[in-house]
Amino acid sequence: MKIEVAKISKSGMVMEEDEDPQIMGTSEDHVIYRQPIRVKVSVNLSGHTLVAQGKLTTAxxxxxxxxxxEFEYGLSVQDFVFSKQVRSDETVDLTESIREDIIIALPMKRLCSNECKGLCPVCGxxxxxxxxxxxKPREQHLFSGLDGLSF
Ligand SMILES: [Zn+2]
Ligand SMILES: [Zn+2]
Incomplete structure (x- = not known):
């Protein structure tokens, strides 16, 4: 999303745009973006400070x-904030900031479902x-053995 500072009215404005998932680039940790990143921000200029804040949503x-x-994870950033000192003839690009906030919003723990049983470590x-x-029997034996130990 690009904002032309000269076009911001005194009372501010709301901008809504769908960013191409390509802006996310390639990730090292198997994250794929196929859906556009919906950006909705209110933009205000006070003095030379441009502030854009709003919401990002994608999957x-x-x-x-x-x-x-693979599973699809809907994610949103409710408190996206971008702020920068600007010149009146400048065009500001929010893309990098949008990208960073989406990455931060990714969950640390990624499970297709909370009940996912996973893969067997032995046979896969x-x-x-x-x-x-x-x-299985060996595992149960091990745990019952540990129960008997006192620490
Ligand atoms: Zn799973
Ligand atoms: Zn197995």
Whole structure:
């Protein structure tokens, strides 16, 4: 989103735009953006300070931390704020700031569902689809052994 400072009226203005998901570039952690980033900001100029604040909404395709399946995650930034000292003949580009705030809004823990059972560490089977029998009795044995220990 680009704002021409000269076009901002004294009482401010509201700008709404869909940014191409391409602005997100490529990510190292398997995040894919297929949907546009909807930007809605109110823009005000006080003295030489331009302030744009509002909301960003989009959806990202994430990889589940447990089962590695892709899932769509709707994300929004409710308190997007951009502020900069400007000249009256300047055009300000908010793209980089929008990109950064979207990345910050990504969840640390990425799960396709809270109930996701993940992959079996032994056979690699997707445990959401079907259970497997790897190592189960041994695991139970280990935990009951630990219960008996006092720390
Ligand atoms: Zn999952
Ligand atoms: Zn298994």
């Amino acid at each position: 990202a395709v994430l990889e589940c931390n447990r089962c590695l399946k 089977r997707d445990l959401n689809a079907a259970a497997c029998n790897c190592g």
